[in-house]
Every structure is written in C-alpha cells, then in structure tokens.
Amino acid sequence: MKKLTLPALLLAATACTMPPPVETVDPTIDQAELARFRRAVPKKQNLSAALPESIAGTGALVGDPAVYPQMAVPHVVGVNTLIGNILDTVEAVVATPPTLFNSETHEFLWGPFDNGDSPLEGDKALVYIREQPEGEDFQFVFAFARLMGDDVASAVPVIWGGVNPNPDDEDQGSGVLLLDFEASRAFGEANGADVTTEARGRFAAGFARGPNDDGSDSMVTIVIGSFRGFNGEGGTEVVNVDHLWGNVTGADGNTIDFMNLAIEGNVLQDTTAAETLDMQLVLWNRGLGRGEVVLTGGDAGANIGDGTECWDAAVEQQYYQVVVTDEAGTETVIETEGDAATGCPAPFDVPLADLGIPTLADVDQGILGALQNAAENGLGG
Incomplete structure (x- = not known):
C-alpha cells in the first residue's frame, strides 16, 4: 500500500513585541490577587x-519504526508547538x-503596547484576565x-x-x-496590511486534568481539539482536523496515552481530492502499543481501507496489515508484515474498541x- 501522508499543520503563532520591562511594582496592586x-x-x-x-525512517517492515506513530508525529509536534507558542506568548506578557x-x-490589563513585529503603524x-461572576461557565x-x-x-x-x-x-x-488566525487576518486587512501570506484558520481546544473519578490514585488528562480551515504545507492546502488526546498516569508511574x-x-495524494482518515493510537509507557486506521472517500472511491499495526516497547513494528473492502463487501489483504499472534501481545491482541479506549465518538457531542x-466561526459564531 502506498505511504499515506497526513497534511502538515502550519506552525505559526501571533507575533508581537513584548511590553518593555517595568522596574517598579505598583504598590496599590494586591500581589496575592495578581498571582491568583x-x-x-x-x-x-x-x-x-x-x-x-x-x-x-519510512519503512513498513517488522523491526522498522512503527508506521502509524511515525505518521502522527508531525501532528503531535504541530499541536504542541502551536499550543506552546500561544501560552508562552500570554505567560510572557502577564509575568510583567x-x-x-x-x-x-x-x-x-496589560497594555496596550506596541506590536513591533507588525508592518502596520x-x-x-x-x-487581559477577567474573573467572571459566579454561575458562569468559566471562573476566568x-x-x-x-x-x-x-x-x-x-x-x-x-x-x-x-x-x-x-486553586490548590x-x-x-x-x-x-x-487561536483565531482569521480574526488576526481580518484585523490586518481592515487596516491596510497585505495579508496574502498570513496564516488562516482557527484552532479550538477543550481540556481537563484531574484525579480519575474511578476512585484510584491515577491522574487523567483529556484534550479535545478542532482545527478548521488551517493552511497545509506551503500555505496552499486547507486542513480540517478533530482530535482527542488523553493520558492516564497511575500512582505506580505507569502511563497510558x-x-x-x-x-x-489530501492523504493519498493521487489527485487533489480530500480523503477522510480516522487514526487511533494507544501506547503503554510511551512504547508498546497498537494503532488502527480507517481511510474513506476521495481517491479511495467506494473502497474502505483498514490498517492495523502493533509495535514493541521501542516503537518498532511487530505486526502490520492493510485490508481494502470494496463496495460489494469483498475484503482484499493488500499487505501483511509479521504475525498478529506474536506481534500483538496482550492487551493489544484485540481491537482497540474491545479495550474501551475512548474515541471522538465517545466525546459529548x-x-x-x-x-x-x-x-x-470564531467567538461570535
């Protein structure tokens, strides 16, 4: 089977010049309240x-780096960089x-201060950080x-x-x-800036981190994200992505991601047609794991592609299979590497659905x- 390509997310962030350092602290400001x-x-x-x-590596052979985690890496790096840039920018300002x-x-409120990286005079x-009245969805x-x-x-x-x-x-x-690139672009355009090469799209994420509600001492992190209208590599390809990421860390230090x-x-890239790719990955202690992929639409036509991969603690492939089902329901094995009986040890010897691993379908709609x-649509949508 040909190598699938996940469209690259544009790594960009709102750029600005940080406010000049202030040598003195306003004695009228409650520092404990500011810290809160x-x-x-x-x-x-x-x-x-x-x-x-x-x-x-790019192999699809037993012993080579696993394919599906490798495919996910650009997305992981893109999301982490994007979120990091957003929060680093805000933290740098409010630290003053x-x-x-x-x-x-x-x-x-911090500012207004000059955006020295902007071509606009x-x-x-x-x-700003605002505390909401009681009863609102968010405290801040x-x-x-x-x-x-x-x-x-x-x-x-x-x-x-x-x-x-x-608070504790x-x-x-x-x-x-x-993160609203569309709002930033519209602001520049309304004020006479050339926005031809500026980033497009929006990214929205919901997150929660706290103790597991099952009574154990484990800690759970859940992040649900949605990208719409994002530029792809070179700024010419629009990408829409929904993602769910979670982590459970036990009191014993073991983790499940x-x-x-x-x-x-454009995953298959035979033409410019867009496919829909659903990828699910699970890793134990950032190593041993299983991945499953379903590909539909676009250049796949009426066919459905299903892929399964298992890897060891070094994230090296131990089993890999791709099956294509045509519109008549006939299944054809396109590629197989390794043996599922030995390459997919428990608990990854069964489909991920049987393990009860959450997916986007399980998220409150x-x-x-x-x-x-x-x-x-942005904040006003």
Whole structure:
C-alpha cells in the first residue's frame, strides 16, 4: 500500500513585541490577587500530546519504526508547538507588572503596547484576565487582542481562553482555548496590511486534568481539539482536523496515552481530492502499543481501507496489515508484515474498541460541536 501522508499543520503563532520591562511594582496592586489571576493561564504541558517524537525512517517492515506513530508525529509536534507558542506568548506578557486593575469588571490589563513585529503603524496589543461572576461557565477568561492605537474598546481578540483552575494545584483544572488566525487576518486587512501570506484558520481546544473519578490514585488528562480551515504545507492546502488526546498516569508511574485523529485532507495524494482518515493510537509507557486506521472517500472511491499495526516497547513494528473492502463487501489483504499472534501481545491482541479506549465518538457531542463551531466561526459564531 502506498505511504499515506497526513497534511502538515502550519506552525505559526501571533507575533508581537513584548511590553518593555517595568522596574517598579505598583504598590496599590494586591500581589496575592495578581498571582491568583495569573494562574488562570493554563500550563502548556496540560494541553500537549505526549507521543514518541524521535521516530525516524519510512519503512513498513517488522523491526522498522512503527508506521502509524511515525505518521502522527508531525501532528503531535504541530499541536504542541502551536499550543506552546500561544501560552508562552500570554505567560510572557502577564509575568510583567500589569498596567491597571479594573475593580468594576474585576480584571487585570496589560497594555496596550506596541506590536513591533507588525508592518502596520499604530498596531498595538493587550492582554487581559477577567474573573467572571459566579454561575458562569468559566471562573476566568483571558485574551490576547490586537488594536490600532489606545482605544481598548476596539480590541480584537486573536487568542481567547476560558478557565476553571484548581486553586490548590496549578497542574489541574479545565477550560477552553481558541487561536483565531482569521480574526488576526481580518484585523490586518481592515487596516491596510497585505495579508496574502498570513496564516488562516482557527484552532479550538477543550481540556481537563484531574484525579480519575474511578476512585484510584491515577491522574487523567483529556484534550479535545478542532482545527478548521488551517493552511497545509506551503500555505496552499486547507486542513480540517478533530482530535482527542488523553493520558492516564497511575500512582505506580505507569502511563497510558491514547489519541484519535479525524482528518479531512489530501492523504493519498493521487489527485487533489480530500480523503477522510480516522487514526487511533494507544501506547503503554510511551512504547508498546497498537494503532488502527480507517481511510474513506476521495481517491479511495467506494473502497474502505483498514490498517492495523502493533509495535514493541521501542516503537518498532511487530505486526502490520492493510485490508481494502470494496463496495460489494469483498475484503482484499493488500499487505501483511509479521504475525498478529506474536506481534500483538496482550492487551493489544484485540481491537482497540474491545479495550474501551475512548474515541471522538465517545466525546459529548455538545462539547465537540461547540468546539467545532468555535473553530469554524470564531467567538461570535
């Protein structure tokens, strides 16, 4: 079977010049309260997928690096870089002394400060963290916004988050995050900038990290993400992706990582037609695991491609099979490497569905739909 290609995510972030350092701290600002607000910015490690990122090679043979984790690596690196850039930008700003505190709206504000990386004269940026009234979905909301001049009322959020932090543990909590390249592009276009080469699309993610509700001492992390209209490699290919990533870390230190990607893009690359690829991966202690792929549409026509792969603790392939089912229901084995009986040891000797590993289909469809809508239409959608 020909090598599948996952469309590359554009690695970009809102760029700006950080505000100049402030040597003195405003004595009127409650530093304990400021510290409480700063914890509203989530830790990037709580939203970053953890999969092997050092896999090399392109083989599909027993003993070679496993194919499906290798395919997922660019997506993992892309998501982690994107999230890291977003939160690093916000954290760098809020680490400086705030410009003011508004007791009426209960928010800290940083800026406006010059966006020195922008070709637009008068392009500025600001960041705010606001505590919401009781009863709202999120205790805190924060935003990184662009504006022309100093009129704060005209600010356009290009990064937005709503967070419910754990007051006792900064590594726990839940929330949502939105990166809106479309809003940034529209802002530039409205103010006379050449936006031809600027990034496009939006990324929305919901996340939660906390103790497992099964009564064990394990810690669970869940991230649900949706990309819509993202530029592919070279800025010419639009990519739509939904993903689910999770991690369970036991009190004994053992970990289970699982990922489900649903991608609409030019995977087969025979023509420009877009296929739909559903990929599910599970790894035990970042090594031993199993992956399953279903490919439909586009150049696959009426056929359905099903792939299964198992790998060892070194993420080296031990079993690999691809089966194509035509519209009449006839199955044809296209490729097989290794023996499933020996290459897929327990618990990965059965389909992942039998192990009860969560997938995007198990996600509350109201939550997934809200994230997809935000990625499609932005904050006002």
